[in-house]
Amino acid sequence: MKILVTGGAGFIGSHLCLRLVEEGHEITCVDNLLTGSNLNIKKIKDNENFTFLEHNVIDPFPKSKIRFDIIFHLASPASPNHHSKISYHALPVETMLANTVGTMNILKVAEQDKAVFLFSSSSEVYGDPEQHPQKETYNGNVSTTGPRSVYDEAKRFGETITAYFHRDKKVDTRIARIFNTYGPGMLKSDLRMLVSFISQALEKKPITVFGDGKQTRALCYIDDMVEGLMRFAFSKNTGGEIINLGSTDEHTVLEYAQMVKKLTNSPSEIIFSEKLPQNDPLRRQPDLTKAEKILGWHPKTSLEEGINKMIEYIKKL
Ligand SMILES: NC(=O)c1ccc[n+]([C@@H]2O[C@H](COP(=O)([O-])OP(=O)(O)OC[C@H]3O[C@@H](n4cnc5c(N)ncnc54)[C@H](O)[C@@H]3O)[C@@H](O)[C@H]2O)c1
Numbered sequence: 001m002k003i004l005v006t007g008g009a010g011f012i013g014s015h016l017c018l019r020l021v022e023e024g025h026e027i028t029c030v031d032n033l034l035t036g037s038n039l040n041i042k043k044i045k046d047n048e049n050f051t052f053l054e055h056n057v058i059d060p061f062p063k064s065k066i067r068f069d070i071i072f073h074l075a076s077p078a079s080p081n082h083h084s085k086i087s088y089h090a091l092p093v094e095t096m097l098a099n100t101v102g103t104m105n106i107l108k109v110a111e112q113d114k115a116v117f118l119f120s121s122s123s124e125v126y127g128d129p130e131q132h133p134q135k136e137t138y139n140g141n142v143s144t145t146g147p148r149s150v151y152d153e154a155k156r157f158g159e160t161i162t163a164y165f166h167r168d169k170k171v172d173t174r175i176a177r178i179f180n181t182y183g184p185g186m187l188k189s190d191l192r193m194l195v196s197f198i199s200q201a202l203e204k205k206p207i208t209v210f211g212d213g214k215q216t217r218a219l220c221y222i223d224d225m226v227e228g229l230m231r232f233a234f235s236k237n238t239g240g241e242i243i244n245l246g247s248t249d250e251h252t253v254l255e256y257a258q259m260v261k262k263l264t265n266s267p268s269e270i271i272f273s274e275k276l277p278q279n280d281p282l283r284r285q286p287d288l289t290k291a292e293k294i295l296g297w298h299p300k301t302s303l304e305e306g307i308n309k310m311i312e313y314i315k316k317l
Helices: 011-022 092-099 101-113 149-169 193-202 222-234 253-263 289-295 303-316
Strands: 002-006 026-031 050-054 070-073 116-122 172-178 207-209 216-218 241-245 250-252 270-272
Touching: 002 011, 002 101, 011 026, 011 222, 070 101, 070 222, 092 101, 092 149, 101 116, 101 149, 101 172, 116 149, 116 222, 149 172, 172 222, 193 207, 193 253, 193 303, 207 253, 216 253, 222 241, 222 289, 241 289, 250 253, 253 270, 253 303
Parallel strands: 002 026, 002 070, 026 050, 070 116, 116 172, 172 241, 207 270
Antiparallel strands: 216 250
């Protein structure tokens, strides 16, 4: 099949491109390299079934001779760490536009090509949830004006545009609400939790936990996420659906720090550095009933296996 992946030089996008090329599909990867890297696509850059197009999705999509069968729209900054230069806090306008104007532009390509369109939404649409775990029917508890709103509300509006194109323009859409995902390929500079903890542990620096570390996270390994996204996009009976993808294996942030310390055999001490950033969710976990029922999908990689692979990756950086 002919497949377009926006944000294909990013963490999730590059793993997805690699897997799709391995399965014999013809991939066009679109990215403006704002938060991604050429290094992520180094392995497949010369593959005859892979084309890289440097393009900003907020600009109209260039005329293409290819008619796409499936489009994965992943282009958007994603890191929430306010210390990172490539977080959505540091790139607020880019984040708002990629998920809104960018989503609209790519949906127009899907409409024209009669392609399946998958929007990479986020668990952030649930905000600081009052329902636990979160089902797709939960409308969320999100501040429209808080510091995370540039991302949360952009994803919510991206969903709104996607639902509109499904309802009124009959585009065959899917909305994947992605929960925290980790694995090799995450940039050190985006300072997402495990990247920071492992880097600090390997460098024998203090492992820095925000707040009291009692806030929880459930992390999904990248290979499982790619499998879920592919099952969703390739399934025939999921047009217009919203499905959570993520892990239900919930741990406190402090427990992650302790696991990293143990698995890296590091002498680093764990310190509690700052107050929890404003609007940082205390708990978040997907209800995966729908993913299991409709896609037959559930993450398989154990946390220990995933963290060990991450450690090996960060050692090589
Ligand atoms: N990683 C996670 O835990 C997670 C969780 C929820 C949702 N998501 C979503 O999944 C998608 C991919 O996330 P990721 O972790 O791979 O992030 P990432 O930053 O590694 O990848 C995003 C890619 O999009 C590109 N990009 C950004 N703005 C663009 C634009 N205007 N035009 C073209 N390319 C642009 C970046 O250069 C980058 O290569 C994002 O939409 C993100 O919001 C990720």
